[in-house]
Amino acid sequence: MKLDKNVIVAHNESLATKHKTKLAHFLEENEGANTHIQKLKDFQIGIPSWALGTGGTRFGRFSGGGEPSNLEEKMADIGLLHQLNQSSGAISLHIPWDIPEDAEKIMALAKSLNLKFDAINSNTFQDQANQKYSYKFGSLQNVDKNVRDQAVAHNIEVIKHGEALGSKSLTVWLADGSSFPGQLNFREAFENTLASLKEIYAALPADWKMFVEYKSNEPNFYSTTVADWGQSLLYANKLGPKAYTLVDLGHHLPNANIEQIVSLLLMEGKLGGFHFNDSKYGDDDLTTGAIKPYQLFLIFNELVDGMDHAKMNHASGLAWMIDASHNVKDPLEDLLQSVEAIMMAYAQALLVDRKALKEAQQKNDVSLAQEILQAAYRTDVRPLIAEARLQSGGALEPVKLFRSAKVRESLVAERGSETKATGL
C-alpha cells in the first residue's frame, strides 16, 4: 500500500500551529540552526530487508500481522516508512533471502517508491537447501578449500545481484570462529579468511566498496575470526583501498568505547559504514537510541567531527544502515523510532559548538568541555527534525500518523495475519 498524499497533508495541517510555535522557540534558542535543515533532509538511512517482519529469538517467534512475505512487499513497507519520514530512502538487501529474480522490475519498483539500493549482504552463516558443502565449521575460514570456494562463489554472485540493482557495496559478515579452545588454529583461520576475501575483493567492480563487519562473539563463543575493529582493519588494510571496516553498534564487548573506535577509523580513512541498533547485554538488536541515547550522540559527535575534518559529505560519505530485529513491537513503528533517534543524535552533534570545545580542550578545561557537549545533547531537536521532514513532504509525527491512518490494519487486510517474511 501507499499512503495518500492528502492524508499526510491533513496530518501536518492539524499539527501546524503547534509545530510553528515549537520551531520558532527552538530557532530563537539555537541561532543559525536552520542552516542544518538541508543536511537533515539529505541524510538517508538504509533499512535492511530482514527487519520488516518479526524476528523472534532462539526461544520463539511471535508473529505480527500483515508482515511482508516477499521482496516486493518488503520494498513497499520501506516505501511507506520513507513516505512518513523522508529519511528512509534506501534498502539493504540480503542474499539469498531476497533474491531479485527480475532486476529490471525491482529497479522500477524502487524508482516508484523513491528508494535506492544500499550495501548488499551475503550469507555464509547458515546452509541453504541446495548447497553442496556445509558452513557448520565456518565459511571463508574453513579448513576445507571446497567450502571456502563455495563461500567465495556465493559472495561473487551477491555482487552480481547488487550490480544489477545499482548497489555500490558488499557487506561481509562472517559467523566464522570457534566455540572451544583447540578447535581452530587462529593464524590459519585468519590466513584462509584473508585469501578468500582477496578473491571476493578481486571481483568487486571499480566503483564498489567492500565492508568487513566485525563481531566479538555469537554464534561462536570462544573465538570469532573477525572479532573486533582491529581485526577488521587488518583485513581491510591488507585487501586494499576499496575495503573498509563496518561498525555494528551491537557487535562489541561490554563497555567498549565505540565513539573512539569511530574516530580512529575515520582518521585512517577506513570507516565504511554503520549498522545502527541498541543493546543492553549483547547483540540485542533493539531500537536505536532505546537504551543508550547518550552513547549514540557521542558517536555522532565523533562522526561529524571526523567527517568534517576529512571533508566528507555527511550523507554520502558513509553507508548508514539499520540492523535490528523486532520481537515485541510493530516492526514499522520500531524502524520509525530508530530513524528518529538517529536523526536526533545527528542533529545534536551538528549543534555542538566545535570552536568552543576545541578551546576548552586546549586549556584542559574538562568541566567546560562536558558543559559544551551536554548542552547540545540536552537540546530538544525534535522541532528541527520535524521541520526537515515537513519540507521534504513527510509527516510531522510519523508514528502518530502510522497509527491514526491505520497503516498496520490496512496491511493485515491486504496480506492477512499469518504471513512470514523470507529469511525470518
Ligand SMILES: [Mn+2]
Ligand atoms: Mn550488522
